[in-house]
Amino acid sequence: MKTKATPNTPIRKPVMTTVGILSRRAPNEAGRPFGPPTGFFVECCQAAAKLDLRAVVFDALDVDPGKGTIKPATVVDGRWVECGLEPFPTVIYDRAPVVDPAGSAAAEPVRSLFDRAGISFVNPLPFIRLAADKLETYRRMSDGGLPVAHTAPLDEQSLRTFLSRYDHVYVKPRAGSQGTGVIEVVRTGDGCHVIRTLAATYELRGAQPARDRIMDLAGHGPTGALDCLVQQGISAEPPGERRFPRFDLRLLMQKNGHARCILTGLVARISQTSGPTTNLSNGARSEEAEPLLDALYGRSMRKEVLRRAAKASHATCGLMESELGPIGEVGLDIVPDAAGMPWIIEVNARPGRNVFKRIADSADVSAPARRRFGAIRRSAVSRPFEYAKTLASTG
Numbered sequence: 001m002k003t004k005a006t007p008n009t010p011i012r013k014p015v016m017t018t019v020g021i022l023s024r025r026a027p028n029e030a031g032r033p034f035g036p037p038t039g040f041f042v043e044c045c046q047a048a049a050k051l052d053l054r055a056v057v058f059d060a061l062d063v064d065p066g067k068g069t070i071k072p073a074t075v076v077d078g079r080w081v082e083c084g085l086e087p088f089p090t091v092i093y094d095r096a097p098v099v100d101p102a103g104s105a106a107a108e109p110v111r112s113l114f115d116r117a118g119i120s121f122v123n124p125l126p127f128i129r130l131a132a133d134k135l136e137t138y139r140r141m142s143d144g145g146l147p148v149a150h151t152a153p154l155d156e157q158s159l160r161t162f163l164s165r166y167d168h169v170y171v172k173p174r175a176g177s178q179g180t181g182v183i184e185v186v187r188t189g190d191g192c193h194v195i196r197t198l199a200a201t202y203e204l205r206g207a208q209p210a211r212d213r214i215m216d217l218a219g220h221g222p223t224g225a226l227d228c229l230v231q232q233g234i235s236a237e238p239p240g241e242r243r244f245p246r247f248d249l250r251l252l253m254q255k256n257g258h259a260r261c262i263l264t265g266l267v268a269r270i271s272q273t274s275g276p277t278t279n280l281s282n283g284a285r286s287e288e289a290e291p292l293l294d295a296l297y298g299r300s301m302r303k304e305v306l307r308r309a310a311k312a313s314h315a316t317c318g319l320m321e322s323e324l325g326p327i328g329e330v331g332l333d334i335v336p337d338a339a340g341m342p343w344i345i346e347v348n349a350r351p352g353r354n355v356f357k358r359i360a361d362s363a364d365v366s367a368p369a370r371r372r373f374g375a376i377r378r379s380a381v382s383r384p385f386e387y388a389k390t391l392a393s394t395g
Helices: 038-050 101-116 125-131 134-143 156-165 207-217 289-297 299-324 354-360 367-394
Strands: 018-023 054-059 073-076 079-082 091-094 151-153 168-173 183-187 192-196 201-205 228-232 247-255 261-270 285-287 329-336 342-348
Touching (some): 125 299, 134 228, 151 156, 247 299, 247 354, 261 299, 299 329
Parallel strands (some): 018 054
Antiparallel strands (some): 192 201
């Protein structure tokens, strides 16, 4: 399939509902006009067409606020074409950067522009902004009685408190993504602290040297430059006695064409290194959750773990909707503890689908599993447009 953009190619705009995908152009990436997500956007355009919708993709700089127009691109017969000027879309599917300084600064005023114009979003603006702030998200969920890991702003006092209270602690950027800047700290029985980053592992004896190293790694020098959090570590096993690699569960909750929130799919993200994260971008594997949970908890308990995780995910969606308005999709990172209780670690307003694609394309799983996860992947791509069609019909 060709993905090369053809500038200024005129196309006839069908008379159908348009869903605009707000993203960021990547002019220097040959064959990928919107960078790494370009392939996903091809799937989006195809999924929308099957629903008699028209999907277009555009950058914040493609928007003319004065004229009320955008200049997007779309996929026609398997290739990218530029659409020319057209009115604002009926519904916005926001996939633009939120915390990336290179892209979020341009996207934010455009989000506000569409919001003031009364255009529906698959995910409402308040939720997009909340999910970009891990501390405020934690506070909302904690106040709502959801099972979340204890989290606080990082400073000398909070770090001292957490390291005294918990044998397992994480430090992470308040607005980070893809595991960048995450630090894991494990206190061993002999008074040592094992400190892991993506780049290195340190072993320090004594609480003060450990705190000094952590603050230094987090970028908290004399000016306290970075805005970080300290968080209670959750693990299915004692972190110093692991038999299995670290993992979390990624659950994707989405609205369907009836505006009903359902669990589209879940996987286990399993680390392949000694580093502190389970992000696919840092080398983790996406695998079926059931075999791992069977090995850890046994089959009957595995079913209960998954039931609890799904229940916590539905409760999270309900809480967010009650405070922020209707939400089209949410990605949740959940870690069960040794008793099988699920703890919500993070909430994602712009969840990816690669966790399903990795299994669907894997030669290491059975043919039925590949087919099942291929179907989940297709549903995961289609559902935002099923929901967008409902939004367009209801206003």
